[in-house]
Amino acid sequence: MSVNQILSILWRRLWLVLIGLVATIVGATAVLLVVPPRYEAQATASVDLGRADPVTGAETSAMSSKTLIGTFSALIESNRIATDVVKRLNLASDPQFAQQYLTSGVSGQLGINEWIAQSLAKGVDAKNIDGTNIIAVTYKSSSPIQAALIANTFLASFEDAVVDMKVASAQQTSSWLEPQLEKLHADLDASRAKLIAFQNQNKLLAPAAGGTDNDASPLASTGSDLSSAKAQLLALQSQLSVIDSGQGASTQTTTLLDSPVLANLKASLASVNSDLGRARADLGSNNPKVQALLASQRSLQDQIGVEIPNIRRNAVAKIKALQDQIATLESNYSDQYGKMISVQAQRDQLASMQRDVSFRQDQLDTSQKSAASARMQGQLSFSNVTTLDNATPPAKPTFPKVPLILALAIGAGLALGVIFALIAEALDRRIRGVADLQFATDLPLLGTIAKTNTKGARKDKGKGFTLSMPAAPR
Template identity: 30%
Template sequence: MNFHQFFLILLARRWILITTLVLTAGATFVVSLLLPKTYQGTASVLMNYKGVDPVTGLSLPSQLLPGYMATQIDIIGSKNVALRVVEKLKLAESPAVIAQFNEAAKGQGNVRDWLSDLLLAKLEVVPSRESSVVNISFSGSDPQFVAAIANAFAEEYQNATVQLKVDPMKKATGYFDEQTRQLRDRLEVAQSRLSKYQQEHGIVSVDNRLDVETQRLNDLSVQLVAAQAQTMEAVSRRTMAQGAAGDAPDVANSPIVQNLRMSLATAESKLAELRQRLGTNHPQYLSARAEAERLRAELAAQTRSTSKSVGNNAGILAQREAALKQALDEQKTKLLQINRTRDEMNVLQKDVESAQRAYDVTSQRLAQTRIEGQSEQSDVALLNPAVAPIKPSGPKVLLNTVLALFLGTLLGTGLTLLAEMLDRRVRSEADLTDMLQIPVLGSIEWKGASQRRLGPAKFFTQRKLRLN
């Protein structure tokens, strides 16, 4: 079916279309006039989701999610908020409402739930385009009542957002409070262990003590090196003194030995002179020889004594070296013990520091959470409260009539096509071609007083002849 055939069908059965259109529009117009008037109250709220929390001063990244606005709309239209409105306005206490509930629900259910469902059925929540404003509208027959309901929804929505934010914070406060007590106990235990360890080991300051003991170890090392050098030198002198005492430097440099050697040389020179001048049996010669022997004996005795003193000095230096070695080893052991003690105390100190950090962080979070839990600040602000409307919002007679004309046209067109399908007629050459499946050679068009029904094999009556 092409547009020409469709137009011919509408033209032939125009009375069906016109009648359907008139009846639909007239019925809609009459019903719109007879329907009771309805009023709509609208309250506007502003979502401050791009701001900063006035309590903590932190930004709110979770509220920047795309679903934030949709979530807030769902909260406004939730049953929780509707029950709050019922409680706020004390609607469930009205005898008339209770009577309507008993009549409608037959005593089943709860009047609060029934009222909340009725309010939500007439509630409309519409967000503004490209803004943070949400319009809360409620429809009803009483202007004052619809304005009160819209304002109640806006106010209870604010209270609900505060409660939804505060209740988790209060629970978190209890959790952080318990954690704070546990962490404080752990901190006290760690500090007690550290103090007990310091008392048991007599530690006042490990760092200062370590510095003193390290300096003492360094001093002992220097003294040991010097003592070792002195011992080596003393051993060499002792060896030389024991081997050739007269040639030993310590013996040769002794003042007594030098004086005895000079006296002995003088006595021997005198003895040699007396031997040439006097006889060997002369008393002077015998006296001089006795003096020389005495000096020689004293020199030998003094040499032995000096050599012995050199050996004794080497022994003393060796003993001092051994004592320094022992003191050095003891100092090393002591220093290692101090290092071990410091390491153990550092572990205890780190435990204390770790417990202190955990306690400080938890205490700070507890304080912040407690403040947030006590805050009554809301992220929602009432922008425009609802006022009692003067003009009704419905029924909209003009809009309903226009829609009825449109729907009536569609309905009339459908009825026209249905009637044509039930009683199909030939209205153009295309209809004849579709029926007979043969080409049309010509057609005669005329206008008369009445039109006759043509069979499938008949042509139109003449007035005008057109040959193809």
């Protein structure tokens, strides 16, 4: 079927197209008049995901942020919040809700507060605005004032519920920790008493603060004194060998064995030697001053020679005293070392018991810190949710939208009229033109009789038509 035929059919069935168009427009108008308008009011709140917990100092991670916002959205749409909204607004005493509840057929099965809460939960929508940490709470109602009021109440109830949930969780944790703290206290006291009894029984002292071991300190001190005495003995023996070799009188440096007298004599001899060397160079060997210096040199050397035997006797006495001291220290060191070895097992047990006391002390400190944090969280009166914008009564309804519905009605009416026209044409296949004849018979056209507009057509009917023939094929 050609486009011309379709247009011809629509023109002949124009009344059906108009009927379909008028019917859909009338139906759309009836819907607009019957269906009550629907208003949407939106309130928004910001979730501060970057704020650290004021008590524990913990921060929210990126993954837990998405989970937290999803949990908040589900909480807003829950029956818990809806029931709280019903109680806050006292909707059970509203005549409109009361009448709807009585006609709902569930008055004997469900309380009015629960029924209204379920109705409100169906009309609320909470979602996260993409790319932000903002939660939008939208409520749909036939009244713009009611939509704004309920949306704001949902948001306020949600913020209070977040605080209540955090406080309830903290109080529950605090209540659970109280008996645990008492048990930890008892365990710590028992461990300390066991440690003290063990120390009293075995006469052992625990290492002092800073890592000082009271039992090992005497051994370390004795070992240090022994090393020092051996070093002094070695130095005295070395210097005594120098004296015995005859070099003690000639050396001009002060040694460990030198007495104050010998040290002064050596210093004076060094000064005289220096002056003598300069005088010989300047005045010559026979100069009286040089001779006087030589006399002083011999006198000092004689005095040093007299002092050396005294120094040697003192050195021998010192060496003997050091040898006796070393022997005593070695004996003490051996006794203390043997004692340390004999009590090593007890010291290990003491260290184990000390670790047990430290472990229980750490457990108690950690639990006390957690209990204190839980008690502080149980007293919080704020959350990380802050209201950005309260809902206001919308000026225009979101449904129905008159221009859109009328446009859809016109389009649907035209489509319905076209369908009716084509169906009517299919049921009534009369031939009204050359195209219909060709479509119906699929035979070649021989000629057509066309009506003429002659003035005498009524007087002579035979002259009102003309016959046309198609051109003969060549």
